[in-house]
Amino acid sequence: MSDTKTGRVEWRDGLNFNAVGGSGFAFDFSGTSPAEGGSPMEVALLAAAGCTAMDVISILQKKRQNVTDFAIEISGKRAGEHPKVYTEMSLTYVVAGEEIDPEAVARAIELSMTKYCSVSIMFKQAGIKFNTDFRIEEPAVAAVA
Numbered sequence: 001m002s003d004t005k006t007g008r009v010e011w012r013d014g015l016n017f018n019a020v021g022g023s024g025f026a027f028d029f030s031g032t033s034p035a036e037g038g039s040p041m042e043v044a045l046l047a048a049a050g051c052t053a054m055d056v057i058s059i060l061q062k063k064r065q066n067v068t069d070f071a072i073e074i075s076g077k078r079a080g081e082h083p084k085v086y087t088e089m090s091l092t093y094v095v096a097g098e099e100i101d102p103e104a105v106a107r108a109i110e111l112s113m114t115k116y117c118s119v120s121i122m123f124k125q126a127g128i129k130f131n132t133d134f135r136i137e138e139p140a141v142a143a144v145a
Contacts, residue, residue: 069140
């Protein structure tokens, strides 16, 4: 069974475009400075982070990890010559919570990057190298007045 995604990208002016996915979600692409939207390459980088973020948080919740905050810091290195594709992406998963099991975090990342995250797996098949690591932080304590 095929899962087809749809969308439409419309030119606004210059190198500025409005994109609308089949879901109705809209965002802007921009190739100008100052930017009026994200560049397509920036959006691709963030898509990889968003995909694995959904997987990892879902897996950690299923493993009953008490996650109170979660983020991914991502950077991508691009080739120096056109078409300037990504050659490498580095992701740091930042997990906050009480008694977070480092093995659970490592396994969630592994499962995402090898089995579930279609964006990252697609990029790997295109030859992009992925570097992943994580850190566990204590939950922030609210200030008492």
